[in-house]
Amino acid sequence: MAKKLKTYETSLGFFDLAIAVPSMKAALEAWGADSNLFHQGAAKQSEDPDVIAATMAVPGVVLKRPVGSSGPFKEQAELPTDLAGDRSSKRSGRKSQGRKAQKPSRRGNEEAADRKAALAFExxxxxxxxxxxxxxAALEKERERRRHAIDKAQGVLDAARRKHEEKVAGIRAKLEALEEESQAEEARWEKEMTSLQAALRRARG
Incomplete structure (x- = not known):
């Protein structure tokens, strides 16, 4: 279910600011505030239907108007001037009268705009x-590909190692057999040489 958006207002520098977001924390982050303006009394949740309607039309976007004026909030606002203030006051007076006359229908429009903005946010x-x-998912696929390549390379390495170990074992077995054969030959020769030397001595008298 879409989280309900609320409109918050504050004043920073030359402008009044307003935004539609799910929480005060989100509003402070969007304004770039270094402290909690709500606890300081410098920010509030708006109850002005015009401000709420403007922010709900573009949820998550910071809207501005010249500080101290009652004009409409916009994404781009001019710096405040006396003339701008006079015009804002006149517009505010006209809007206040119209708001009282159309209050019932505006509430319905507000709810529709609120739902629309919440759905857009969601x-x-x-x-x-x-x-x-x-x-x-793409990262997991790449990790799986690498695991497969590593397993394959490890399998080839293990097979080569086993083949090498088998060859070494065969060579060692042959060396041991040759060593035994050599020792047997030495013993035979020793015996034969002793016999032949005895025969030689007998022949010499």
């Missing part, structure tokens, strides 16, 4: 989640 959140899942 849609963007889901899109990012899908992108993260897709990236993670």
């Amino acid at each position: 849609k963007e959140h889901n899109r990012r989640a899908r992108e993260r899942a897709k990236e993670e």
Whole structure:
């Protein structure tokens, strides 16, 4: 279910700021505030239907207007001037009258805009989640490919090692057999040489 968005207002520098986000924390992050403006009384949740409607049309976007004015919030706002303040006051007066006359229908529009903005926010959140899942799946596929390549190379290495060990064992067995044969030949020759030397001595008298 989409998390309900709320509109928050504050004043920073030359501008009043407003934004539609799910929480005060999100508003502070979007404003780039270094401290909790809500605890300091410098920020609040807006109850102005015009401000709420403007922010809900572009959820997550910081809207501005000249500080101290009652004009509409916009993504791009001019620096405050006296003339701008006068015009803002006049527009504010006209809007206040119109707001009182149309209050019942505006509430319905607010709820529709609120739902639309919340759904837009949720849609963007889901899109990012899908992108993260897709990236993670690609990374897992690459990790699996590397594991397969490592296992294959390890298998080839293990087979070569076994073949080498078998050859070494065969050579050692042959060496041991030759050593035994050599020792047997030495013993035979020793015996034969002793016999032949005795015969030689007998022949010499």
